[in-house]
Amino acid sequence: MINLRDPMARLSICLPGIAIVLLWELTTAGSTRRQFLFGSPSLVIKAATADFLAGDIILDLGTTALEAVLGLIVGSALGTAIGLLMWISPRIGRLSRPYITIIGAVPPFALAPMLIIWFGTGLLPKIVMAAFSVCLVSIVQAYEGAHNANVAHLQLAKGLGATRYQILTKIIFPNALVWVLAGFKLNIGFAMIGAFIGEFMVSERGIGHYILRAGGLYDTPRVVLGIILMAGVGLVLTAILVWFERMWFPWLPRGGDHTDRL
Amino acid sequence: MPNETDGRFELRATGISKTFRSPDGASLRVLEDVSVRVASGETVCFLGSSGCGKTTLLNILAGLDGDYAGVVKNNIMSNRSLRIGYMPQSAALLPWRTVAANVRLGLEFMQVPKGAADARVQEALHEVGLEQFSSTYPMQLSGGMCQRAALARTLAVQPQLLVLDEPLAHLDFVSRRGLAIKVQQHVRNNGCAAIVATHSIEEAAVMATRVIVLRGRPARVETVLQVGDHHDAGETGIQVCKTVGELFDRITNAFGTAPEPSK
Numbered sequence: 001m002i003n004l005r006d007p008m009a010r011l012s013i014c015l016p017g018i019a020i021v022l023l024w025e026l027t028t029a030g031s032t033r034r035q036f037l038f039g040s041p042s043l044v045i046k047a048a049t050a051d052f053l054a055g056d057i058i059l060d061l062g063t064t065a066l067e068a069v070l071g072l073i074v075g076s077a078l079g080t081a082i083g084l085l086m087w088i089s090p091r092i093g094r095l096s097r098p099y100i101t102i103i104g105a106v107p108p109f110a111l112a113p114m115l116i117i118w119f120g121t122g123l124l125p126k127i128v129m130a131a132f133s134v135c136l137v138s139i140v141q142a143y144e145g146a147h148n149a150n151v152a153h154l155q156l157a158k159g160l161g162a163t164r165y166q167i168l169t170k171i172i173f174p175n176a177l178v179w180v181l182a183g184f185k186l187n188i189g190f191a192m193i194g195a196f197i198g199e200f201m202v203s204e205r206g207i208g209h210y211i212l213r214a215g216g217l218y219d220t221p222r223v224v225l226g227i228i229l230m231a232g233v234g235l236v237l238t239a240i241l242v243w244f245e246r247m248w249f250p251w252l253p254r255g256g257d258h259t260d261r262l
Numbered sequence: 263m264p265n266e267t268d269g270r271f272e273l274r275a276t277g278i279s280k281t282f283r284s285p286d287g288a289s290l291r292v293l294e295d296v297s298v299r300v301a302s303g304e305t306v307c308f309l310g311s312s313g314c315g316k317t318t319l320l321n322i323l324a325g326l327d328g329d330y331a332g333v334v335k336n337n338i339m340s341n342r343s344l345r346i347g348y349m350p351q352s353a354a355l356l357p358w359r360t361v362a363a364n365v366r367l368g369l370e371f372m373q374v375p376k377g378a379a380d381a382r383v384q385e386a387l388h389e390v391g392l393e394q395f396s397s398t399y400p401m402q403l404s405g406g407m408c409q410r411a412a413l414a415r416t417l418a419v420q421p422q423l424l425v426l427d428e429p430l431a432h433l434d435f436v437s438r439r440g441l442a443i444k445v446q447q448h449v450r451n452n453g454c455a456a457i458v459a460t461h462s463i464e465e466a467a468v469m470a471t472r473v474i475v476l477r478g479r480p481a482r483v484e485t486v487l488q489v490g491d492h493h494d495a496g497e498t499g500i501q502v503c504k505t506v507g508e509l510f511d512r513i514t515n516a517f518g519t520a521p522e523p524s525k
Contacts (some may be wrong), residue, residue, distance in 0.1 A: 152354035159324050159348025160368040160419060170370065174358045251357050251399040 036220060043221035063205040065233050067123060067195035071130020072187055078131065079138025080180050084173065087146035100139060108133045108194055112201040126198030133194030134187045138180055145179025146172045181249065188237045192230060271338055271422050271455055272301040278332035280318055292318050294480040305449050305456040307466040309513065310476035316459035317351060317427050323457055324348050324425040347421030351428050353408035355400040361411045362387065362396035368419035386418035389444060405432040413441060417448055424449065424456035430465055442468040463513045473513055487513060
């Protein structure tokens with residue numbers, strides 16, 4: 001596993017990124033055509049400085065982050081509840097499985113016009129879009145988590161005289177929570193996509209709106225800046241999640257470098 | 263037939279047979295006409311090689327497996343409402359709970375008030391020597407410590423019947439001997455009955471008041487050795503070692519010389 005406290009380890013992570021940025025700057029410098037097509041790091045920094053000083057982009061960032069976070073929370077909670085309900089009642093599970101498969105096959109983008117008709121053009125349709133993008137993964141994770149509860153744990157609970165309700169609350173639900181949390185990192189990406197699609201369709205704020213506007217003006221550096229900011233929001237949310245896991249779920253297995261085990 | 267006798271608990275299982283059926287219709291008989299009786303203050307050890315059906319038998323006696331032929335009865339109440347301290351083969355600690363919270367699990371199932379539960383948890387942790395690890399998570403413990411925490415969880419419920427499946431399997435020699443004596447003392451001091459599955463002759467010699475040797479497939483009772491209570495107060499360490507050594511030889515002879523019945 002890479003030790004991030006080691007300066008050399010940090011450098012080894014940063015080095016490929018620095019190399020790409022340098023290469024990008026060198027290959028686009030002095031060519032207006034290449035700068036128009038690909039932007040350039042110096043132009044992106046220039047655009048970022050101007051927009052951050054103007055302040056509007058901070059509002060855009062906040063809007064997208066808020067939509068993604070609320071969508072993530074609502075979608076995860078809803079998906080977890082549905083997944084657990086499917087496990088608790090095999091009948092509901094059997095009936096709902098085909099519908100969930102059908103819903104899973106629908107690209108979130110296709111729902112955007114309907115959501116705008118139903119919820120207008122404010123924050124709500126973007127949050128719903130983000131929640132919809134997240135929900136399916138949470139359903140699957142919660143169901144699988146409950147389904148794959150450790151047989152030894154279940155037998156132990158029965159052996160200690162647990163009721164069905166106690167088994168659900170003390171063994172099944174915490175086990176499902178482990179799976180849902182494991183899917184959270186994946187869901188941050190899905191929530192960002194959902195929020196972005198919503199903003200892309202219709203919006204007055206948000207990074208999706210910023211990218212759409214910049215694209216319409218053929219302003220490549222600002223499009224690239226928008227993409228970088230989207231990635232940044234995802235990265236910050238992931239870092240918050242990792243911190244949250246460490247603080248509240250210290251027992252969760254940590255991902256590591258698998259080559260260490262060879 | 264079991265009956266109510268001066269508050270002493272007694273469990274009787276008669277003619278227990280068990281057949282596993284696979285979905286393709288094939289059947290595998292693992293237990294054949296096994297009978298056992300265990301009363302308060304007694305520890306019955308089922309001794310047999312790995313895979314001979316000890317866990318299956320324990321699950322039946324603990325009421326976890328209802329699909330068997332034969333009769334299991336106790337003289338106090340139905341097997342369902344009996345307070346059982348069950349310890350599975352693996353420690354089966356819940357990774358999201360600290361050691362203390364794991365030990366409290368059975369007490370939560372019994373809905374014991376928090377204050378009383380905390381006291382019992384501390385007592386059980388002290389009994390297995392893990393009081394300093396109460397706020398540790400299982401992932402931070404060694405295999406042996408996990409096993410001791412699991413034993414504490416089992417003892418904390420103050421069971422009428424202890425059902426222990428290979429309880430000392432992952433422990434070092436010294437801890438194994440120490441905890442085997444602890445189990446023995448717990449049974450004697452608390453007046454509960456214990457059923458222990460093990461493949462360790464030494465474990466059986468230290469813990470058991472009666473050893474039942476299971477052999478063959480399906481497993482049958484090959485030999486029953488009444489070993490009595492060899493940890494009387496006043497016995498010196500050397501006397502205990504000598505007694506256990508003698509028992510070890512007796513059980514080894516019974517286990518080693520008994521011919522494997524034909525399949």
